[in-house]
Amino acid sequence: MLLFEKSREGRGCAILPECDVPVVLPQEKDARKQPLHMPALSEPELSRHYTELAHKTRGVNDGFYPLGSCTMKYNPRVNEQIAALEGFNQIHPLQPQGTVQGCMEVMALAEKYLCEITGMDHMTLQPAAGAHGELTGLLLMKAYHTSKGNTHKTKILVPDSAHGTNPASAAMAGYTVVSIPSGDDGCVDIEKLKEAAGDDIAGLMLTNPNTVGLFDKNIREITQIVHDCGGLCYYDGANLNAVMGIVRPGDMGFDIVHLNLHKTFSTPHGGGGPGAGPVGCKEELAQFLPSVLVEKDGDDLHFTKPEHSIGEMKSFYGNFLVVVKALTYILTLGREGIPQASSNAVLNANYMMNQLKDLYTMAYDDICMHEFVMSLADLKKDTGISAMDIAKGLLDNNIHPPTMYFPLIVEEALMVEPTETESRETLDEAVAVFRQLHAQAAADPEGLHHAPTKTPVTRLDEVGAARHPHLRYHFED
Numbered sequence: 001m002l003l004f005e006k007s008r009e010g011r012g013c014a015i016l017p018e019c020d021v022p023v024v025l026p027q028e029k030d031a032r033k034q035p036l037h038m039p040a041l042s043e044p045e046l047s048r049h050y051t052e053l054a055h056k057t058r059g060v061n062d063g064f065y066p067l068g069s070c071t072m073k074y075n076p077r078v079n080e081q082i083a084a085l086e087g088f089n090q091i092h093p094l095q096p097q098g099t100v101q102g103c104m105e106v107m108a109l110a111e112k113y114l115c116e117i118t119g120m121d122h123m124t125l126q127p128a129a130g131a132h133g134e135l136t137g138l139l140l141m142k143a144y145h146t147s148k149g150n151t152h153k154t155k156i157l158v159p160d161s162a163h164g165t166n167p168a169s170a171a172m173a174g175y176t177v178v179s180i181p182s183g184d185d186g187c188v189d190i191e192k193l194k195e196a197a198g199d200d201i202a203g204l205m206l207t208n209p210n211t212v213g214l215f216d217k218n219i220r221e222i223t224q225i226v227h228d229c230g231g232l233c234y235y236d237g238a239n240l241n242a243v244m245g246i247v248r249p250g251d252m253g254f255d256i257v258h259l260n261l262h263k264t265f266s267t268p269h270g271g272g273g274p275g276a277g278p279v280g281c282k283e284e285l286a287q288f289l290p291s292v293l294v295e296k297d298g299d300d301l302h303f304t305k306p307e308h309s310i311g312e313m314k315s316f317y318g319n320f321l322v323v324v325k326a327l328t329y330i331l332t333l334g335r336e337g338i339p340q341a342s343s344n345a346v347l348n349a350n351y352m353m354n355q356l357k358d359l360y361t362m363a364y365d366d367i368c369m370h371e372f373v374m375s376l377a378d379l380k381k382d383t384g385i386s387a388m389d390i391a392k393g394l395l396d397n398n399i400h401p402p403t404m405y406f407p408l409i410v411e412e413a414l415m416v417e418p419t420e421t422e423s424r425e426t427l428d429e430a431v432a433v434f435r436q437l438h439a440q441a442a443a444d445p446e447g448l449h450h451a452p453t454k455t456p457v458t459r460l461d462e463v464g465a466a467r468h469p470h471l472r473y474h475f476e477d
């Protein structure tokens, strides 16, 4: 039931101060024709409404949430406490710079540490998400080639194991996408890459570890091939959770990288809040970075605009409080904790994969990074139980489903990313549930087809929801 439906005329809980400015009514032509539909509820009714909604959702605090590629790790509360400090959240973007030096110091520090972690020379904190960072990075690439007169470079190489946003961003930046197939080992097919690498190549976008959870073993050769044809290398670092503090894109030959602070650096995402997709680059690209950057001059910090800036990618300074949370996380973990988090993420994924691979077919039988992909194609053939059925069965066992039917190169894919914040006990419980569902697939497939049965809503008409979405509430009057 919606707030509007619970509403009763005359109720309400607004306690507003008296208006202290002259009341000016709009002109007749601008005035609304119908009264505004404001729900009228008492405070307890309102409070209960939102608590009820909270009970119906699933979040990382409700249980295991192994959503591959999305890194739903636990977000330490201290991040929130720091971001809630008045000096951070009661400021205005147009405040004189002299009054927000502390906030600028946060930006400068975050930039410094993120550069150190990625092996880049400069970084913009402006992009609001991973895909937004990709577009920013590609515009940097374009500005670079334009400045060199490389107008014939119109193509971007994207391996087929890349995240779906990579080809989309390249197309948005006006490039033609050339897909490079993966070999049987799940890595970029080097021979195919060599064939495609020509003078018309502006660059390559590589997701690493890729979407099948593997670290490309030919990474240095890949970046060399692209550089040899005059292209630049872009590293999709959304999945840095597997490698942060251990290896750096800058040392692998990459020129540009984006990070997802809302995945790797532990700030809530999905329905939980805004994200940030900072973009780092090597020195020669810094002149094209979006405005604004923080520059340090002795003790004084001020904003600058790079000489040949591509312009603004977002209003003001990006999602500043997300940066505050990420910096808190980095400082809490420190130089030892950052690589430790990655090692544990990789260990947890390999542990779970090895506990399941006698029953479930792994897409690639290799050591994985922070996530692994299984294919349920055989199970479906034998029992009729699909990846979707298993995912729904997990929900009845208090586990959020893994990412489903992605990557596209694996049939009936389930992509599991446990993250480093899960204990051995949680992993063991999840393994037991996966194993029990596998047994149920043979013994009671009909039951699984109807899962979930214990959730607030059961099996949904997902196609109907996508094709005929109801996005507006229709009032009767």
Ligand SMILES: *Cc1c(COP(=O)(O)O)cnc(C)c1O
Pocket: 069, 070, 129, 130, 131, 132, 163, 165, 207, 236, 238, 239, 260, 275, 277
């Ligand atoms: C999540 C993700 C993205 C996109 O990030 P958004 O913040 O959702 O735009 C890009 N690449 C990879 C590998 C990702 O996992």
